[in-house]
Amino acid sequence: MQTPGKTKPLTLCDVTIAIDGRMLLCVSATVMPGDVLTVMGPSGSGKSTLLAYIGGFLEPEFSAKGAVRLGEEELIGLPPQRRHAGILFQDPLLFPHLSVGGNIVFAIPETIRGRDARRRLAEDALDEVGLGGFFDRDPETLSGGQEARVALQRVLLSQPRLLLLDEPFSKLDMALRQQTRELIFAKARIAGLPTILVTHDRADAEAAGGQLIHIGAETQS
Amino acid sequence: MDIPVRERIRRPIGTGLAVLLCLPVLAGLAGTVLPAFGYLPALGGAQFTPGHFEALAAQPHIQRSAFVSLAAGLTSTFIALVVVAIFVAGYAGTRPFAFIQHLLSPLLAVPHAASAFAIAFLIAPSGFLVRLVSPELTGFLRPPDWLIPNDPLGLSMVAGLAAKEMPFLLLVMLAALPQLPLANSRRLMSALGYGRVTGFAIAMWPALYRQIRLPVLAVLVYSTSVVDVAMILGPQLPPTLPVRIAAWLADDDVGARFLASAGAVVQLALGLVAIGFWIGIERIGRLCHRRLCSSGRRLAADRLLRRTAASITAVSAALIFTGLALLALWSIAGLWPFPDRLPTSLTIAAWGRALAGLVDPLAATIAIALLSSLAALAIAILLLSLGGHGKADRWLPVFLPLLVPEIAFVFGLQVLATGVGFSPSIATVAAMHLVFVLPYVLLSLGPPWRALDRRYEQIASGLGKSSLRTLMTIRLPMLLRACLTALAVGFAVSVSLYLPTVVIGAGRVTTITTEAVALSSGGDRRIIGVYALVQALLPFSGFLVASLVPQLLFRQRRAMRI
Numbered sequence A: 001m002q003t004p005g006k007t008k009p010l011t012l013c014d015v016t017i018a019i020d021g022r023m024l025l026c027v028s029a030t031v032m033p034g035d036v037l038t039v040m041g042p043s044g045s046g047k048s049t050l051l052a053y054i055g056g057f058l059e060p061e062f063s064a065k066g067a068v069r070l071g072e073e074e075l076i077g078l079p080p081q082r083r084h085a086g087i088l089f090q091d092p093l094l095f096p097h098l099s100v101g102g103n104i105v106f107a108i109p110e111t112i113r114g115r116d117a118r119r120r121l122a123e124d125a126l127d128e129v130g131l132g133g134f135f136d137r138d139p140e141t142l143s144g145g146q147e148a149r150v151a152l153q154r155v156l157l158s159q160p161r162l163l164l165l166d167e168p169f170s171k172l173d174m175a176l177r178q179q180t181r182e183l184i185f186a187k188a189r190i191a192g193l194p195t196i197l198v199t200h201d202r203a204d205a206e207a208a209g210g211q212l213i214h215i216g217a218e219t220q221s
Numbered sequence B: 001m002d003i004p005v006r007e008r009i010r011r012p013i014g015t016g017l018a019v020l021l022c023l024p025v026l027a028g029l030a031g032t033v034l035p036a037f038g039y040l041p042a043l044g045g046a047q048f049t050p051g052h053f054e055a056l057a058a059q060p061h062i063q064r065s066a067f068v069s070l071a072a073g074l075t076s077t078f079i080a081l082v083v084v085a086i087f088v089a090g091y092a093g094t095r096p097f098a099f100i101q102h103l104l105s106p107l108l109a110v111p112h113a114a115s116a117f118a119i120a121f122l123i124a125p126s127g128f129l130v131r132l133v134s135p136e137l138t139g140f141l142r143p144p145d146w147l148i149p150n151d152p153l154g155l156s157m158v159a160g161l162a163a164k165e166m167p168f169l170l171l172v173m174l175a176a177l178p179q180l181p182l183a184n185s186r187r188l189m190s191a192l193g194y195g196r197v198t199g200f201a202i203a204m205w206p207a208l209y210r211q212i213r214l215p216v217l218a219v220l221v222y223s224t225s226v227v228d229v230a231m232i233l234g235p236q237l238p239p240t241l242p243v244r245i246a247a248w249l250a251d252d253d254v255g256a257r258f259l260a261s262a263g264a265v266v267q268l269a270l271g272l273v274a275i276g277f278w279i280g281i282e283r284i285g286r287l288c289h290r291r292l293c294s295s296g297r298r299l300a301a302d303r304l305l306r307r308t309a310a311s312i313t314a315v316s317a318a319l320i321f322t323g324l325a326l327l328a329l330w331s332i333a334g335l336w337p338f339p340d341r342l343p344t345s346l347t348i349a350a351w352g353r354a355l356a357g358l359v360d361p362l363a364a365t366i367a368i369a370l371l372s373s374l375a376a377l378a379i380a381i382l383l384l385s386l387g388g389h390g391k392a393d394r395w396l397p398v399f400l401p402l403l404v405p406e407i408a409f410v411f412g413l414q415v416l417a418t419g420v421g422f423s424p425s426i427a428t429v430a431a432m433h434l435v436f437v438l439p440y441v442l443l444s445l446g447p448p449w450r451a452l453d454r455r456y457e458q459i460a461s462g463l464g465k466s467s468l469r470t471l472m473t474i475r476l477p478m479l480l481r482a483c484l485t486a487l488a489v490g491f492a493v494s495v496s497l498y499l500p501t502v503v504i505g506a507g508r509v510t511t512i513t514t515e516a517v518a519l520s521s522g523g524d525r526r527i528i529g530v531y532a533l534v535q536a537l538l539p540f541s542g543f544l545v546a547s548l549v550p551q552l553l554f555r556q557r558r559a560m561r562i
Helices: A047-055 A100-107 A115-128 A144-157 A174-191 A202-208 B002-021 B023-036 B051-057 B062-091 B095-107 B112-123 B128-132 B155-179 B182-191 B196-203 B205-225 B228-233 B241-250 B254-295 B303-331 B349-385 B392-403 B410-419 B426-451 B454-462 B467-478 B480-496 B499-505 B512-520 B525-553
Strands: A010-019 A022-031 A036-040 A062-070 A085-088 A162-166 A195-199 A211-214
Touching (some): A010 A047, A022 A036, A022 A047, A022 A211, A036 A047, A036 A202, A047 A062, A047 A085, A047 A195, A047 B454, A100 A115, A144 B454, A174 A202, B002 B023, B002 B349, B023 B051, B023 B410, B023 B426, B062 B095, B062 B155, B062 B196, B062 B205, B062 B241, B062 B254, B062 B303, B095 B155, B095 B303, B112 B128, B112 B155, B112 B228, B112 B303, B112 B480, B112 B512, B155 B205, B155 B303, B155 B426, B196 B254, B205 B254, B205 B426, B228 B241, B228 B512, B349 B426, B349 B512, B349 B525, B392 B426, B410 B499, B426 B480, B426 B499, B454 B467, B467 B480, B480 B525, B499 B512, B512 B525
Parallel strands (some): A036 A195, A036 A211, A085 A162, A162 A195
Antiparallel strands (some): A010 A022, A010 A062
């Protein structure tokens, strides 16, 4: 897994996102390795779009500018796979045609060679989140919380350079949400990943404990 | 700004490619329209004149021919769509539905000609249905003197077309269905007290219809301009317009050639009129739907309606099944006098006679179908990955061959092909087929392609995988079933193509289909049985493979088994 020393701070410099000439957000911030920047805003405020811009999959109807740097390196010019932003969505989105373990093996970088070594790595990762022996299971047979944990390990084993969280807790029930949240933040901290969390849940922001940015109109209702 | 720039380049490339792919149609149309107005230097037509349309108008009963084509197309499409829609609404997601689906899937693309023969063998005065009740109920000792099939109103043709289009429409609905939240909406609507059909109509139908609209229009245009089915089941005096055009084209007389071109232009207009009528029907349908939604009527007691639709679906499938069995039986029948229900003896003599002539067309059919469907699948994947997330409208150029009656541009294309010196070969016929196969493949693959959650690919690229790798390891495997289905659809379309094969093949490349239709006038039921059966079995095998492979590969992946 990632060694903390190798990771770098993430800097957003005047990142603005607009649609049809209407500006949605403008953000500047620096996220240190292991820290979490929480971006809060109502739905439609463009917070997911911010993650898409950083990750490299902005829909063409949006226009965006501003620098996103990891250490000294400018990310925006790079294709998404070279930005290597691990992303967790609301849904775990395990690849349904692969086994649980297959999902994780897929994520392990190619530099780690050997079928057995890769499998062992994946098995250990499953073990670590209480899913030992789940390697050959069909993802479809997992519970919501189990899926979320597999998705987390999948992202972490790919050795991402930063972590983008798009409300990954919102579909979990209260108890599970708390647990998963703590697990993800702890893991991100250990891996030393600069992390951006977008959410509309205040409790998420509090649990993250880092900087907090509000965007968009004040939350209605 | 690497990605946005790439995106900006990719889309025009995709659109450009799509436009390129519809050039054959436009060129073919030009090759048809110009002669219709008298311009065809090769045949001495150098001046534009409306004379050929006047000559066309002077043909006996030409309006009746056109009207029957139009009415048969609209009626058969409407019946097929309504029945299948109610069947899907009533049963999709249930166990019996899955059963019927698997039962039907091999039937989905029985070529039109084969199913027309199957129905003809059933309903003809000397056919199986009459034999079944003769002479006990009818007293017939000789076949009655009925004008069936080939009745002047085209009713047998309507029945044949509707029965044939039902499996196709079912296929496209099934392809679109996994993208809709069927199970959830079923639960929700039944919790609100709605009947299955009404609940489905309210919650699912608009989204479903949007996805299948193009295939429905294609069915409409096809049914309005069909040649082979109309030759087998349609009226004879006068035949439908497309059949008459085809006859004029086969005529060596130069005047007939111009007449055919003018007829093809009228056929083109007829297709547009049919689409116009259909849009009217859609409007009315939308009004009814809106009233249904706001009325709050639950119509929970819809069992009769559901059962009826399911019965019609099942019966029409059973008709084709039985008809195919009859074809098989006729192909091995010895003496089979009326009104005996079964042949008095069996013999493989017909197969023996047919075999020698069967091998070459069979090999040609398979080669052409494989070439054209594989090429179409590759092009479809390329087109979709170049910008498959945009609106389907951008692909409209590719779909042109479905919305333009084939008779209106195939001949023009042949003129051009001969002009530039192409001689008929497997490759040229396959290239011609590609024009027809590609839209169906794209239609089949497009909805599942667009409906696949893009976040899967975003996750994969976030995991550090290149877009090619993501395509190969995530998207295509997740869409394996859709790809194989698209391939089988393409294969079936190619196998069943009659007119383009006849025209481009020019007698030098013959397929099972052209041979079978050519035999239809001869009336040797045993040989027709052999050819129609072989023709029907080909797509059968394609769909069998397409449905079995994913079951086999993904037997441990519940989410992959729909």
